[in-house]
Amino acid sequence: MTGETARREAAEQLALTLVGAGMQRMGARALAAFLFSDKESLTAGDLADELGVSAGSVSGAVKMVAQMGLIERIYVAGSRREHFRMRDNAWTTLYSRQHTVVDEILVAVQNGVEVVGSGPAFERLAYMRDFYTFLLDEAPMLVERFEQQRRDGSRP
């Protein structure tokens, strides 16, 4: 049977793997709740109920996930609460976001390249810099290609 329980379990399971990938617990749980919900949007109260946590925790989690660009606030007429929903391009956004992390690493590596004299360390650092620079350059094209392919594929 494909009940609410199975859905929740699947959501929690996904949240766990996201935590394993480095995401914070509550943010991951909130994100999974959005992913698995069939409602158009969720309020903070919905999330608190669904996840069984305090309003404070929800506030923090929503803030984080919103900052990652994965969900957005929407205005719902006649409702005083704030509604959130997943953004359409959440996953490509998330992928692109990782680049800010890589950027920071590159800055540190570049600094290293400048500090060490020529030698094995220099070679290693330069290689690392080149590889990550390459990835950074290529990533947008990858995303572009995915979207292209998706457009083509959905009209067979």
Add this chain to the structure above:
Amino acid sequence: MTGETARREAAEQLALTLVGAGMQRMGARALAAFLFSDKESLTAGDLADELGVSAGSVSGAVKMVAQMGLIERIYVAGSRREHFRMRDNAWTTLYSRQHTVVDEILVAVQNGVEVVGSGPAFERLAYMRDFYTFLLDEAPMLVERFEQQRRDGSRP
């Protein structure tokens, strides 16, 4: 002044950004030590000195970084200690490694796709699955292309 101090500071700085990217502290510090060293190899003792931590911590850190495939044990004649050095393809390896994480996420997502009936949640989960599947497929080609480009470039 390109002294030892500047080198260490640069190494610690890189370690910090790696921690920011989700790596564990001691593992990141050990990795940075390898990156920035001009020695052919480092022993656990070298690392303990360099990082100012206990043998136990070094043991754990080395184990982790080795498991990630970034360093390897090497045999040094006449030395009873275990020597480690960075692997040549450390960065491309690390990049590929992230796929195991993505794989786990995909398993959870696939499970979700099967559990939810058709509806918004299904659409979202299917999209996520497709995107990450695409990335997983494309990644090896990216690495390949980088290596190709590097070979060509280094013979101008």
Add this chain to the structure above:
DNA sequence: GCGAATGTTCAGAAATTTCTGAAGACAGGG
């Protein structure tokens, strides 16, 4: 403006992660 509903912040509690130090395991030389 007032009141009610909702959202945010923050100090401290709780849980988790990380590090250490000491004990034990292991390998090689004598």
Add this chain to the structure above:
DNA sequence: CCCTGTCTTCAGAAATTTCTGAACATTCGC
């Protein structure tokens, strides 16, 4: 075999992260 130097394991200490609950802020309808 034992001894020495080296590495690993692990229980507990220390540090860090995460969650809560209550006080405060904000918004909207009236």
